[in-house]
Amino acid sequence: MNTNQQIAENIARIQGEIGGRARLLAATKTIPPETINFALDCGISLIGENRVNELLEKYEYINRNKTEIHFIGALQTNKVKYIIDKVDLIQSVDRESLALEIERQAAKHGIVMPILAEINIGGEESKSGITPEKIYEFCDFLTSLPHLRLKGLMAVPPKCEKSEDNREYFRKMSKIFIDISGKNVDNSIMEVLSLGMSNDYLTAVDCGSNLVRLGSAIFGARVYPAADR
Numbered sequence: 221m222n223t224n225q226q227i228a229e230n231i232a233r234i235q236g237e238i239g240g241r242a243r244l245l246a247a248t249k250t251i252p253p254e255t256i257n258f259a260l261d262c263g264i265s266l267i268g269e270n271r272v273n274e275l276l277e278k279y280e281y282i283n284r285n286k287t288e289i290h291f292i293g294a295l296q297t298n299k300v301k302y303i304i305d306k307v308d309l310i311q312s313v314d315r316e317s318l319a320l321e322i323e324r325q326a327a328k329h330g331i332v333m334p335i336l337a338e339i340n341i342g343g344e345e346s347k348s349g350i351t352p353e354k355i356y357e358f359c360d361f362l363t364s365l366p367h368l369r370l371k372g373l374m375a376v377p378p379k380c381e382k383s384e385d386n387r388e389y390f391r392k393m394s395k396i397f398i399d400i401s402g403k404n405v406d407n408s409i410m411e412v413l414s415l416g417m418s419n420d421y422l423t424a425v426d427c428g429s430n431l432v433r434l435g436s437a438i439f440g441a442r443v444y445p446a447a448d449r
């Protein structure tokens with residue numbers, strides 16, 4: 221993991237690169253709360269966590285009044301209840317059963333939960349997400365649920381080496397995003413296109429992403445606990 225000074229420099233550099241074009245989300249899996257809080261002091265105002273258990277462990281130590289929290293990882297239906305009152309938006313809504321459970325829990329808490337629909341843009345079998353062919357139908361379903369608010373789309377394209385490698389996928393996503401926005405679906409405000417990670421965020425922004433999710437570009441290479449390897 222990087223030193224605080226490196227983290228501060230990375231955040232300043234990346235903010236300069238993306239400018240006003242996209243919002244910077246710090247992907248904070250494996251990052252301890254004190255480092256997250258340092259990043260918040262450097263101007264980060266949005267973090268993303270991937271795992272329910274890790275989020276719950278870290279939650280009370282995170283400087284919550286300085287940041288929004290998005291859930292960005294694979295989400296088991298039976299764990300929605302643990303995060304429903306802790307996150308500001310769930311980016312990884314990838315199936316009807318998950319949407320229904322978020323609807324149920326949000327209703328129970330008397331809130332409306334903002335969400336993004338996750339698309340499996342690379343058509344990878346190992347990845348979750350709705351296929352591009354089914355996304356319109358899925359968005360119709362999402363907007364029929366009164367305690368969800370569809371705010372946009374996210375995708376995790378195939379792992380890449382060079383920033384340019386995923387341009388084709390980002391273009392496809394951008395096209396779908398524009399198509400759906402143009403339909404003016406009731407009960408939705410398509411404003412977030414969440415695309416781009418440490419290796420490809422400049423290309424993603426170039427293709428219209430307005431929210432990039434960066435982990436290692438900010439914090440350095442992740443060190444996973446031994447049990448997770």
Ligand SMILES: *Cc1c(COP(=O)(O)O)cnc(C)c1O
Nearest residue numbers: 247270292417418433434435436
């Ligand atoms: C870990 C993660 C990221 C950030 O990955 P980096 O390559 O470290 O930038 C972004 N999005 C999701 C969904 C992630 O799980």
